[in-house]
Each structure stands twice: as C-alpha cells, then as structure tokens.
Amino acid sequence: MIWQLDLILLIFLVITALISLRVRDLLGASMVFGIYSFLICLLWAGMGAVDVAFTEAAVGAGVSTVILVATVYHTRRVTGGHKRASGMKVLSLLLMLVLGGVLLHASGDFPALGDPTSPANDHPVAQYYIEGSYQDTKVPNLVTSVLADYRGYDTLFETVVVFVAGIGILAVIGVPTARMRREEVCGDTAQFGEDSDLIILQTCRLVVPVLQLFALYVIAHGHHSPGGGFQGGVLFGASYILLALSGGLREALRRLSESMSFRLAACGIVIYAGFGLLCMALGSSFLDYAILDSILPGGVAMARSHSMLIVEAGVGFTVTTILFVIYANLATRGKLEGGL
Amino acid sequence: MNGFILGVALFMLLLVGALLYRVCVGPTAIDRIVAVNAIGTKTTVLLVLIGLLFDDVGMFVDFAVAYGLLNFMGSLAAARYFQRSERRAEADLRHPLPIQSNGGDA
Amino acid sequence: MSLFFDILAGSLMAAGLIFFVGTVTGMLRFPDFYTRMHAGGKGDTLSTILILLGAAVHVSEDFFHDPIHQWGVLLVMVKILGIAAFLMLTSPTSTHALMRAGFEDAHETDETVVDKDQDGPSLEELQSRTWEERS
Numbered sequence: 319m320i321w322q323l324d325l326i327l328l329i330f331l332v333i334t335a336l337i338s339l340r341v342r343d344l345l346g347a348s349m350v351f352g353i354y355s356f357l358i359c360l361l362w363a364g365m366g367a368v369d370v371a372f373t374e375a376a377v378g379a380g381v382s383t384v385i386l387v388a389t390v391y392h393t394r395r396v397t398g399g400h401k402r403a404s405g406m407k408v409l410s411l412l413l414m415l416v417l418g419g420v421l422l423h424a425s426g427d428f429p430a431l432g433d434p435t436s437p438a439n440d441h442p443v444a445q446y447y448i449e450g451s452y453q454d455t456k457v458p459n460l461v462t463s464v465l466a467d468y469r470g471y472d473t474l475f476e477t478v479v480v481f482v483a484g485i486g487i488l489a490v491i492g493v494p495t496a497r498m499r500r501e502e503v504c505g506d507t508a509q510f511g512e513d514s515d516l517i518i519l520q521t522c523r524l525v526v527p528v529l530q531l532f533a534l535y536v537i538a539h540g541h542h543s544p545g546g547g548f549q550g551g552v553l554f555g556a557s558y559i560l561l562a563l564s565g566g567l568r569e570a571l572r573r574l575s576e577s578m579s580f581r582l583a584a585c586g587i588v589i590y591a592g593f594g595l596l597c598m599a600l601g602s603s604f605l606d607y608a609i610l611d612s613i614l615p616g617g618v619a620m621a622r623s624h625s626m627l628i629v630e631a632g633v634g635f636t637v638t639t640i641l642f643v644i645y646a647n648l649a650t651r652g653k654l655e656g657g658l
Numbered sequence: 659m660n661g662f663i664l665g666v667a668l669f670m671l672l673l674v675g676a677l678l679y680r681v682c683v684g685p686t687a688i689d690r691i692v693a694v695n696a697i698g699t700k701t702t703v704l705l706v707l708i709g710l711l712f713d714d715v716g717m718f719v720d721f722a723v724a725y726g727l728l729n730f731m732g733s734l735a736a737a738r739y740f741q742r743s744e745r746r747a748e749a750d751l752r753h754p755l756p757i758q759s760n761g762g763d764a
Numbered sequence: 765m766s767l768f769f770d771i772l773a774g775s776l777m778a779a780g781l782i783f784f785v786g787t788v789t790g791m792l793r794f795p796d797f798y799t800r801m802h803a804g805g806k807g808d809t810l811s812t813i814l815i816l817l818g819a820a821v822h823v824s825e826d827f828f829h830d831p832i833h834q835w836g837v838l839l840v841m842v843k844i845l846g847i848a849a850f851l852m853l854t855s856p857t858s859t860h861a862l863m864r865a866g867f868e869d870a871h872e873t874d875e876t877v878v879d880k881d882q883d884g885p886s887l888e889e890l891q892s893r894t895w896e897e898r899s
Contacts, residue, residue, distance in 0.1 A: 326671050337682045346690040356701045372721045380728030384735040521857040563734045673788045688866040696808045706819050719843045733858035740865035
C-alpha cells in the first residue's frame with residue numbers, strides 16, 4: 319500500500335465531494351460523480367482489491383454516468399434556487415453531524431489497515447478459503463471461487479435482484495402501447511437516425527466488436543485473472559449502450575430487442591438455478607458442484623471449476639441484458655423511441 | 659526505477675488535482691466534461707503505473723483496458739445530450755405543443 | 765543492457781509528463797472553451813500514449829532478459845500497446861464529439877474570444893464583407 323498515493327487520493331475525494339455540492343448544473347454534477355468513481359476505483363486498486371475496483375470502474379465510471387445523463391435529459395438541468403435554510407435542512411444537518419461523529423468515534427476501534435491478526439483475516443473460515451481453495455476447485459482467483467462456489471447461493475440471489483430491478487423499471491416507466499407500436503416498426507429498414515455523427519459512428523463500429531470480445535474474455539478468464547461474470551456482463555451491456563449512443567437506440571434494439579433481452583435474462587437465472595437443481599437431482603444438496611463429477615470430465619476439482627464457469631456465464635447473460643433494458647427505458651422515458 | 663515510477667505517478671496525480679480546478683470553476687458545463695474526460699484518460703495510465711509499482715502488471719492491465727473502453731462512453735453520452743436537447747428545442751420552436759400533463763417530448 | 769531499457773522507459777515517461785504539464789497549463793489558462801478543448805484533446809492523448817509506451821518498454825525488459833521462460837510477459841506488453849492504440853483511436857473521437865456539442869451549446873451566445881489584429885479590421889467589418897472582397 320503506497321501511502322503517498324492513498325493520501326493524495328483521499329484528499330481529492332473530499333475535494334470532489336465538496337465540488338459536487340457547489341456545482342448547480344446537474345449535468346456537471348453527474349460528471350463530478352464520474353470523477354468520484356475514478357478516485358474510489360484507484361483507491362481500491364491501490365489496496366490490491368482489483369476485482370472490486372474493476373466492478374466499480376465498469377459500473378460507476380461507465381454506465382452510471384450515462385444513466386445519470388439520460389435522467390437529467392428528461393428532468394431539469396438546473397437545481398432549484400436555494401432558499402434560506404428551512405427547518406428540515408437544519409434538522410438533517412444536525413442528524414448528519416451526529417451520525418458522522420458516531421461513525422468517526424467508532425472507527426477508532428477498527429483494526430489497522432492490512433493487519434494480519436484482525437478478526438476478518440484470522441477467522442478459521444478465511445484460513446480455510448485461503449489454504450484450501452486451490453485444492454478444492456483448481457481456480458487460482460480466490461475471489462471468483464468464493465463468489466461462485468463457496469457462496470454461490472448469495473450470488474444466485476444477487477442475480478435475481480438484478481433481474482427484478484429490470485422488471486421494476488419496466489413496470490414503473492414502461493409505456494405499453496408505444497412499445498407495441500415500436501415492435502411493429504422496428505426491424506424493417508436499416509438506416510441510421512439522421513442525427514448520428516459519421517465520425518462517432520465509424521469509431522464505434524470499430525470499438526464495439528473489440529469491447530464484446532473483451533467482455534467474453536473477462537467472463538471466461540475470470541478464474542485466472544480479475545474479472546468474472548458480473549464484470550464481463552457489464553462490459554457486454556456497455557457495448558450495446560455504446561451502439562445506442564452512437565447509432566441511435568433503434569439500431570441497438572434491432573440487434574437485441576427488449577423481449578429477447580428479458581428472455582435471455584430469464585435464461586441466465588434458469589442456468590444458474592438449474593445447475594443447483596441438477597446437483598439436487600443427482601443426490602447432493604443445492605449448488606453442491608462436487609457431485610457433478612459424474613457428468614463433467616476431469617475429477618472433482620475440475621468439475622467445480624467447470625460449473626463455476628457455466629454459472630458465471632448465466633450471471634453474464636442476466637447482467638448484460640438487464641443493463642441494456644435499464645438504459646433503453648430510462649433514456650426514452652419508457653417509450654423506446656426518441657429521447658437521448 | 660521504482661522510485662522514478664512512484665514520482666511520475668504522484669506528479670501526475672497532482673496535475674490531475676489541478677484539473678479539478680477546471681471542474682470546479684468551468685463556466686460552462688462543457689468545460690467540466692472536457693476536464694472529466696482528461697482525468698479519465700489519466701486514470702487509465704495511473705492504473706498501469708500502480709501495476710508497475712506492485713510488480714504485477716498482468717493483474718492490472720485487463721482492468722486498465724476495460725477502463726479505457728468505458729471512459730469513452732461517458733463523453734459520448736454528454737455530447738449526445740447536448741445534441742439532442744438542441745434538436746428538442748428546435749422542434750419545440752417549430753411545433754409548439756399545448757401544455758400537457760405528460761410532457762410532449764419525443 | 766538493463767540500463768538502456770531503464771533510460772528509454774524513463775525518458776518516454778518523462779516526455780509524456782512534460783506534455784501533460786503543457787496540457788494542464790493550457791486547460792487552466794486559455795481564455796475560451798474552444799482553445800481549452802484544443803489543449804485538452806491533443807495534449808492528453810499524446811501524453812497518455814507516451815507514458816504507456818514507457819510502461820510497455822519497462823515491462824518488456826523482463827522478456828528480453830530471459831525469452832524462453834518469461835514469454836508470458838509478451839502478452840502483457842501487447843495488452844499495454846493495445847490500450848495505447850485504442851486510446852489513439854477513441855480520444856480524438858471524444859474530442860470531436862465534445863467540440864460539436866460545445867458548438868451547439870454556445871453558438872447563440874457571444875462567449876468566444878476572437879483574435880483581432882492591432883490595426884486590422886474589426887469583427888463587424890470582417891463579417892460584413894462579401895466573399896469576393898475577403899479573398
């Protein structure tokens with residue numbers, strides 16, 4: 319841990335938070351949140367937590383900024399005039415000061431950063447993961463093996479939560495009649511919208527295939543390098559959002575329509591849960607991959623490694639399509655045409 | 659050499675701090691967006707440099723590739739925002755709509 | 765041999781840093797959005813590419829010492845060069861996109877700074893001349 323880097327990054331973090339309060343223009347403020355994400359991601363990379371930093375970069379600095387800009391497009395760009403401090407503002411300021419003071423006081427009791435004898439590092443479960451993970455699953459990346467194998471149950475429900483978020487967006491702002499109209503119109507002529515810029519279009523045509531291949535690489539190589547299903551899925555979804563930003567949403571919908579998105583998202587969850595049920599059908603408990611040794615080649619450890627890959631692919635499907643659906647609905651206010 | 663790379667990384671971080679001034683005081687929104695774009699590019703470089711300092715570049719380089727690809731998207735979204743709001747203002751001028759409760763934006 | 769690689773990598777990174785200092789100075793001191801964009805878009809791209817090339821040279825030093833066993837390092841070097849090539853493609857594109865957006869945002873206001881000769885014609889005179897008179 320390089321303390322000089324961490325110190326400067328933390329100071330910049332505080333400065334950025336203050337800037338985001340000062341900037342009245344909401345578009346500028348959403349860009350400032352982008353900077354906040356970069357700095358947090360650098361802090362985590364400086365601590366050596368590369369998987370977390372990867373996810374933060376992909377979601378926070380890429381997709382989240384785009385979604386914020388799309389929201390600002392449909393609402394106002396300037397915050398309302400600041401009136402004098404009302405009672406509620408004073409009350410919330412007091413509450414924040416009290417809470418912040420309590421948290422600061424409690425942080426004095428934390429163990430030092432990187433302390434090997436802290437309870438999180440010293441617990442027998444942590445020791446078991448660190449020592450036994452490679453023999454059990456033949457996967458060098460500890461984060462992936464804990465996420466997809468030892469705690470696979472949690473990851474299944476995280477994927478379901480992502481799916482429910484997509485359904486929720488559809489339920490809240492989706493407009494049914496416009497959708498049905500768009501389903502008839504979309505899929506005929508292959509012309510790009512008249513407002514797409516030629517340079518951006520051609521550059522994105524070069525970038526999108528590279529991005530998609532790289533996303534598939536991140537999903538597949540998540541066993542050996544930082545990555546995995548979620549990060550690769552976000553990159554893949556970002557490639558469709560890039561198509562929508564450069565050529566128009568109609569182009570992106572032509573390649574991945576909304577109904578297909580939901581079917582693929584459901585497929586992802588079915589793959590994951592289906593694997594768990596397959597394990598139950600073969601006689602063991604839910605999501606216990608060791609029993610799949612009879613179907614998959616290579617021995618018990620390799621069976622776990624292979625099933626982790628398949629399960630991560632399921633997570634990737636869901637995350638990709640739901641991210642695209644969220645962007646498509648937010649950018650057009652549910653109507654899937656016009657808008658950002 | 660490690661000390662030199664640390665010096666380069668710290669100096670670059672200080673210059674990024676100078677760019678934060680442009681984010682804070684940019685009279686227009688576009689100034690802020692340009693500064694954020696520049697900071698994003700430098701973050702990619704900083705990730706590779708942190709990898710060099712930890713002596714394990716292979717771990718950080720995948721991440722830097724993904725970051726470089728995604729930084730591009732934020733600027734494009736902001737540029738498209740301005741382009742579309744210009745079109746919407748023009749369309750409103752040509753076909754002014756009566757005031758509706760649902761909003762008449764297309 | 766190792767000294768040669770170190771000097772090469774160090775000089776590439778130092779050059780990139782010098783260009784970045786120029787970029788930041790430009791972005792802070794120029795009077796107008798268009799000029800600031802000019803400084804930011806160009807200098808940023810070049811300095812990033814130079815620093816990444818320096819990093820790639822530094823990484824490849826391991827490979828050249830022991831080509832048989834350390835061939836995995838070649839993959840990392842190719843990836844770093846890939847980032848540099850990718851940035852060379854997309855950074856000017858985002859500069860172009862932002863310049864267009866800024867043009868559409870500001871073209872009705874008088875926020876730009878126009879260079880004027882000391883003894884030359886003023887802006888109104890220039891704008892009122894016809895095409896034949898100007899050439």
